[in-house]
Amino acid sequence: MRTVTVVGASLSGLYAARELRAQGFDGRLVLVGAETHAPYDRPPLSKDFLTGRADEARLALTDAEERAGLDAEWLLGVRARGLDARGRTVLLDDGRTVPTDGVVIATGASARRLPGDGLAGVHTLRTLDDARALREELIHGPRRVVVIGGGFIGAETASSCAGLGHDVTVVEAAVLPLVAPLGPEMAAVCAALHRRGGVELVTGIGVAALRGSGAGASRSVDAAHPGRAQAGPAGPPVTGVELSDGRILPADVVIVGIGATPNTGWLAGSALALHDGVLCDDGCVTDLPQVVAVGDVARVGGARAEHWTSATEQPRVAVGNLLAGHTVETVRSVPYFWSDQYGTRIQFAGRRRQADAVRIAEGTVEDGAPGDDGLLALYERDGRTTAVLSVDRPRPFTRARRQLAYDQDPVEPTTAVNL
Amino acid sequence: MIPVCRLADLPAGASVRVGTTPPVAVFNADGELYAIDDTCTHQDASLSEGWLEGCLVECPLHAASFDLRTGQPTCLPARRPVRTHRVTVDDGIIHVHLFAEEGTAA
Ligand SMILES: Cc1cc2nc3c(=O)[nH]c(=O)nc-3n(C[C@H](O)[C@H](O)[C@H](O)COP(=O)(O)OP(=O)(O)OC[C@H]3O[C@@H](n4cnc5c(N)ncnc54)[C@H](O)[C@@H]3O)c2cc1C
Ligand code: FES
Numbered sequence: 001m002r003t004v005t006v007v008g009a010s011l012s013g014l015y016a017a018r019e020l021r022a023q024g025f026d027g028r029l030v031l032v033g034a035e036t037h038a039p040y041d042r043p044p045l046s047k048d049f050l051t052g053r054a055d056e057a058r059l060a061l062t063d064a065e066e067r068a069g070l071d072a073e074w075l076l077g078v079r080a081r082g083l084d085a086r087g088r089t090v091l092l093d094d095g096r097t098v099p100t101d102g103v104v105i106a107t108g109a110s111a112r113r114l115p116g117d118g119l120a121g122v123h124t125l126r127t128l129d130d131a132r133a134l135r136e137e138l139i140h141g142p143r144r145v146v147v148i149g150g151g152f153i154g155a156e157t158a159s160s161c162a163g164l165g166h167d168v169t170v171v172e173a174a175v176l177p178l179v180a181p182l183g184p185e186m187a188a189v190c191a192a193l194h195r196r197g198g199v200e201l202v203t204g205i206g207v208a209a210l211r212g213s214g215a216g217a218s219r220s221v222d223a224a225h226p227g228r229a230q231a232g233p234a235g236p237p238v239t240g241v242e243l244s245d246g247r248i249l250p251a252d253v254v255i256v257g258i259g260a261t262p263n264t265g266w267l268a269g270s271a272l273a274l275h276d277g278v279l280c281d282d283g284c285v286t287d288l289p290q291v292v293a294v295g296d297v298a299r300v301g302g303a304r305a306e307h308w309t310s311a312t313e314q315p316r317v318a319v320g321n322l323l324a325g326h327t328v329e330t331v332r333s334v335p336y337f338w339s340d341q342y343g344t345r346i347q348f349a350g351r352r353r354q355a356d357a358v359r360i361a362e363g364t365v366e367d368g369a370p371g372d373d374g375l376l377a378l379y380e381r382d383g384r385t386t387a388v389l390s391v392d393r394p395r396p397f398t399r400a401r402r403q404l405a406y407d408q409d410p411v412e413p414t415t416a417v418n419l
Numbered sequence: 420m421i422p423v424c425r426l427a428d429l430p431a432g433a434s435v436r437v438g439t440t441p442p443v444a445v446f447n448a449d450g451e452l453y454a455i456d457d458t459c460t461h462q463d464a465s466l467s468e469g470w471l472e473g474c475l476v477e478c479p480l481h482a483a484s485f486d487l488r489t490g491q492p493t494c495l496p497a498r499r500p501v502r503t504h505r506v507t508v509d510d511g512i513i514h515v516h517l518f519a520e521e522g523t524a525a
Contacts, residue, residue, distance in 0.1 A: 063498075066498075309481070312481075394464065394469075394480070395479065398469070
């Protein structure tokens with residue numbers, strides 16, 4: 001393999017580039033990134049960056065010294081717009097083509113938007129540019145902020161806005177936020193953190209329209225086509241969020257946190273199977289053995305994760321398989337994510353299923369919320385632990401997370417290398 | 420020189436956080452005592468809450484690992500070392516000697 005092209009120059013793309021060099025690839029390495037920024041870390045965007053506790057320098061994932069060592073060609077600020085059917089040529093937006101022997105797809109995901117959100121003051125939070133724009137709005141004195149969506153990014157953003165002294169309401173369509181990842185009992189406990197942080201939580205109701213000032217400035221939300229709209233040029237300022245029961249929540253700033261969609265549009269017309277992500281086997285390998293996918297865009301062995309740790313763990317396996325020419329190793333890690341909200345740190349590992357029973361193994365629930373000393377909850381099925389949730393209990397959490405990894409690997413890891 | 424706790428209260432495998440500014444973590448790694456800055460250089464997790472294995476401590480947030488003897492990270496995502504501090508035991512009490520106190524500022 002003489003040339004490898006990594007498409008997507010963020011977390012998983014950078015880790016893939018590092019792995020290529022670490023695993024002995026000494027050919028031409030090209031990184032294509034749609035953003036003009038050097039790789040930066042997204043998790044702080046909704047946390048310390050929004051509150052001003054971390055500046056842009058703290059977001060950098062790499063430095064000049066490392067980049068020199070990687071000896072890669074960085075094509076930043078240019079988007080890939082196609083991959084030929086054999087996976088041997090990457091087409092770029094500016095008309096250039098990159099002939100290549102191997103491809104790492106690391107194009108991540110984009111924030112879903114509400115249709116008709118072209119009002120000024122309406123934001124999503126996925127990129128550094130998004131975070132800069134939102135931060136700019138939040139430093140001009142107290143505003144009325146409505147966060148649409150109570151998932152991790154919505155909750156963190158709400159927490160950061162409340163911490164900056166804004167008046168914050170979170171609207172969540174489901175009965176409880178985070179009920180899918182955490183289950184009803186623990187979702188309720190985490191939802192109570194909003195109340196504790198002085199944020200109002202409105203649940204079980206959808207958003208009908210975003211209201212703006214000026215005649216006809218209401219943008220209705222087309223429920224049949226969520227996420228299809230593109231951000232237009234900033235229109236009149238937003239004034240409120242209309243709920244499906246007609247209630248209007250006044251707002252100066254609206255943050256839309258309703259999830260992300262994998263960036264696979266550029267792969268239309270390639271030979272790759274796409275379905276909510278790039279379909280790969282357990283080793284991140286696509287239908288074409290010289291094309292692998294990692295991070296938020298990859299559907300690995302039937303599941304797509306949108307977590308920092310998978311984006312950093314998958315590249316090692318993917319690159320190994322790419323260089324070997326077929327799948328010699330599979331990703332075997334236990335899913336893990338963390339979130340920081342209202343001064344507490346939530347950590348979750350494992351695979352929860354619907355019927356799992358939850359047991360609080362350490363700490364207490366007070367008034368429906370985690371007690372001051374945090375808590376550790378174990379999800380159990382047939383006498384076995386399937387997942388673990390911790391609020392401010394990192395030490396026992398780590399022990400439980402390691403145990404999960406150990407239990408999932410009772411046999412020797414498969415080393416299917418038949419050289 | 421800052422008193423930490425009694426040696427008897429820090430058995431092998433245990434760690435303790437000292438509330439200095441910045442905070443320091445003291446470990447008993449199989450009988451050897453080490454002190455490093457408590458805050459991971461990657462983001463802001465407390466290394467005294469980390470996973471101790473031999474002379475390495477793994478950060479509880481994103482699993483960067485640091486060598487207690489040198490403060491150097493042995494894997495990503497941390498890229499910068501933590502400072503190490505000298506530890507002594509006097510009369511059964513553990514003391515840390517903060518790096519800056521010794522006039523050898525980096
Ligand atoms: C605000 C925020 C907070 C988060 N907090 C947490 C957290 O607390 N814990 C946790 O576990 N995870 C968190 N995450 C998730 C984590 O950041 C992601 O899982 C991770 O960034 C995924 O990395 P990636 O490289 O796969 O994708 P991305 O980081 O999305 O990077 C993809 C890159 O590819 C580029 N790209 C897209 N299309 C093209 C194209 N056609 N051509 C060229 N380049 C392209 C994009 O511009 C982007 O730079 C958070 C994410 C966000 C946005
Ligand atoms: S904070 Fe320690 S590894 Fe990230």
